[in-house]
Amino acid sequence: MFYLHLRNELWKLFGKKRTYIGFGAFILAQTVMLLAFRFTRWQEDLTRLLAGNGYLAEEYVSALTVSVIMLIPQVLLLMPLYAALVGGDLVAKEAEDGTLRMILSRPISRFRLLLAKWCAGTVFSMVLVLSLGGTALLLAWFWFPWRGMFVFAPGMVFNVLPAGEGLRLYVCSHLLMAVNASVILGLAFMFSCFNMKPAAATILALSYLFVNLVMEGIPFFDRYQEWFLPHHFRVWLLVYEDPTPWHRLLSSLVVLLAANVTTFLIGLAGFQARDIKS
Amino acid sequence: MIELEHVFKKFGPRLVVEDLMLHVPAGEIYGLLGHNGAGKSTAIGMMLGQVWPTSGEVRICGFEVSSQRGKALSKVGAIFESPCFYDYLSGRRNLEILSSYTRPTSPARMREVIEWVGLAGRENSKVRTYSHGMRARLALAQALLPQPELLILDEPSDGLDPEGIHEMRQTILRLHRELGLTILLSSHLLSEVEQLCTRIAVLNQGRKVFEGSLAETRQRQNWVLLKVADFEPTVHALKGAGLIADARDGRFVALSPGVGTDQIVNFVVERKTPLYEIAREEETLEDFYLSLMNSGRSPTGGLTKK
Numbered sequence: 001m002f003y004l005h006l007r008n009e010l011w012k013l014f015g016k017k018r019t020y021i022g023f024g025a026f027i028l029a030q031t032v033m034l035l036a037f038r039f040t041r042w043q044e045d046l047t048r049l050l051a052g053n054g055y056l057a058e059e060y061v062s063a064l065t066v067s068v069i070m071l072i073p074q075v076l077l078l079m080p081l082y083a084a085l086v087g088g089d090l091v092a093k094e095a096e097d098g099t100l101r102m103i104l105s106r107p108i109s110r111f112r113l114l115l116a117k118w119c120a121g122t123v124f125s126m127v128l129v130l131s132l133g134g135t136a137l138l139l140a141w142f143w144f145p146w147r148g149m150f151v152f153a154p155g156m157v158f159n160v161l162p163a164g165e166g167l168r169l170y171v172c173s174h175l176l177m178a179v180n181a182s183v184i185l186g187l188a189f190m191f192s193c194f195n196m197k198p199a200a201a202t203i204l205a206l207s208y209l210f211v212n213l214v215m216e217g218i219p220f221f222d223r224y225q226e227w228f229l230p231h232h233f234r235v236w237l238l239v240y241e242d243p244t245p246w247h248r249l250l251s252s253l254v255v256l257l258a259a260n261v262t263t264f265l266i267g268l269a270g271f272q273a274r275d276i277k278s
Numbered sequence: 279m280i281e282l283e284h285v286f287k288k289f290g291p292r293l294v295v296e297d298l299m300l301h302v303p304a305g306e307i308y309g310l311l312g313h314n315g316a317g318k319s320t321a322i323g324m325m326l327g328q329v330w331p332t333s334g335e336v337r338i339c340g341f342e343v344s345s346q347r348g349k350a351l352s353k354v355g356a357i358f359e360s361p362c363f364y365d366y367l368s369g370r371r372n373l374e375i376l377s378s379y380t381r382p383t384s385p386a387r388m389r390e391v392i393e394w395v396g397l398a399g400r401e402n403s404k405v406r407t408y409s410h411g412m413r414a415r416l417a418l419a420q421a422l423l424p425q426p427e428l429l430i431l432d433e434p435s436d437g438l439d440p441e442g443i444h445e446m447r448q449t450i451l452r453l454h455r456e457l458g459l460t461i462l463l464s465s466h467l468l469s470e471v472e473q474l475c476t477r478i479a480v481l482n483q484g485r486k487v488f489e490g491s492l493a494e495t496r497q498r499q500n501w502v503l504l505k506v507a508d509f510e511p512t513v514h515a516l517k518g519a520g521l522i523a524d525a526r527d528g529r530f531v532a533l534s535p536g537v538g539t540d541q542i543v544n545f546v547v548e549r550k551t552p553l554y555e556i557a558r559e560e561e562t563l564e565d566f567y568l569s570l571m572n573s574g575r576s577p578t579g580g581l582t583k584k
Contacts, residue, residue, distance in 0.1 A: 004382060008375045015367050098362030105326045105356035106379035107348040276328040277319070
């Protein structure tokens with residue numbers, strides 16, 4: 001039965017045009033970034049950085065390197081936006097449209113309904129992130145050769161890798177990014193379980209993340225970094241570090257999973273107590 | 279089939295349902311009447327486990343809705359005013375989705391219900407292309423798919439044209455006749471309730487102000503049409519005998535409590551006064567409803583019957 005309910009949620013989610021806005025926006029942004037990388041000084045700056053550190057730039061200005069470069073702004077800006085948009089819709093849009101009342105006249109428990117919705121949201125997060133990574137790599141491959149990978153994030157990662165190892169880590173980093181997306185979606189989902197408009201749930205989730213990001217950047221809060229979600233969201237970049245910081249990686253992963261469970265439980269408590277009226 | 283015992287519901291400080299007692303026996307078409315905000319939809323919400331009662335018990339098919347929701351609603355179908363669907367999906371997909379929340383439905387059952395409601399041939403079209411009437415049929419189909427024994431209809435004719443209202447009315451009667459369903463109908467349309475329901479309850483400001491059969495609503499007044507050769511002397515004699523309390527319009531008399539029309543007939547005939555006609559004056563449901571609303575919730579109005 002749960003499979004049926006999950007299937008229902010996936011039908012509903014992927015049957016809507018607005019679900020695909022995120023995918024379209026990613027492809028557009030990636031194309032623009034590729035053009036910018038190809039035809040502006042962006043590529044020269046990268047070549048200079050590699051040469052300055054004693055590497056042959058021709059070996060590392062590749063499809064994999066460009067894909068990772070393109071990922072950073074998308075992961076910071078677009079992914080949270082679209083994950084929150086879909087998460088905010090999951091319950092609140094159904095309540096707004098009146099279909100939630102139709103569902104809740106049936107003998108399904110609120111917990112089961114929410115669990116099916118949350119699982120569908122997690123599937124969406126995975127698909128969104130894997131598409132993001134897949135299209136980035138494919139588009140970059142049209143313009144750049146398949147060679148070694150160079151990853152650079154100021155203050156975090158500086159690494160060069162052979163193509164095979166780079167691709168393996170690229171896939172791993174996307175799995176971790178999918179966890180990030182599911183946390184963001186879960187946050188918006190939690191708000192949407194309360195009596196509010198879908199847009200309000202999305203805005204609240206994004207505001208919460210923005211406040212986290214701002215506070216994390218204030219020197220006073222340095223010692224409380226572990227309390228801010230963006231600190232743990234950077235887990236996807238850690239996989240490129242050599243050696244892999246397993247302790248930091250696993251602890252961040254546990255925090256993100258715990259955040260997911262917490263937002264689900266808060267949402268469930270709110271939804272359970274709520275009266276559903278037309 | 280439906281039992282509400284001392285149910286109260288508050289939204290914040292506002293009391294919207296007050297000490298509601300309701301018993302809908304199996305096999306009835308039961309009407310729930312009341313103005314906007316009288317508490318009908320809240321009461322229905324509580325029956326379907328969508329609204330939590332502040333206190334009291336709500337039982338459907340013998341099961342408490344709050345604690346045994348699955349069992350209570352397993353044989354219930356519901357239709358709400360302006361039924362809402364996933365407009366971007368087909369009618370069939372909507373039915374598959376909604377029915378699966380009760381139990382999976384076989385393709386044969388799906389086909390049977392689609393044909394029964396008259397949607398055959400359009401079930402694969404997107405719901406956004408459906409007319410009001412087709413949406414109403416789809417709503418009916420989703421309610422019937424799990425083979426319910428109880429159908430809860432909250433303003434089912436809302437937004438339909440006169441032809442659609444007529445069709446909905448005929449469908450409700452057909453459901454009751456052919457499938458033997460118990461039906462709870464909440465409606466503003468007094469004529470609809472009058473034509474369909476066997477029993478009604480009237481809500482006013484969250485309180486039940488009347489519950490009884492439709493026949494009772496027609497005969498609550500004691501006015502009797504009395505056509506005799508000499509009205510005034512006959513009235514004088516009837517009053518003297520304590521059989522009537524009042525008279526009006528030269529043809530109506532109000533019977534004294536406990537007096538039947540047979541006693542009036544005997545009295546008049548014994549006086550050898552020619553008697554042409556005697557009949558109880560029947561109120562329309564509209565008259566009855568308006569008189570209930572006007573008398574409000576006064577306990578002395580004699581209208582509250584729990």
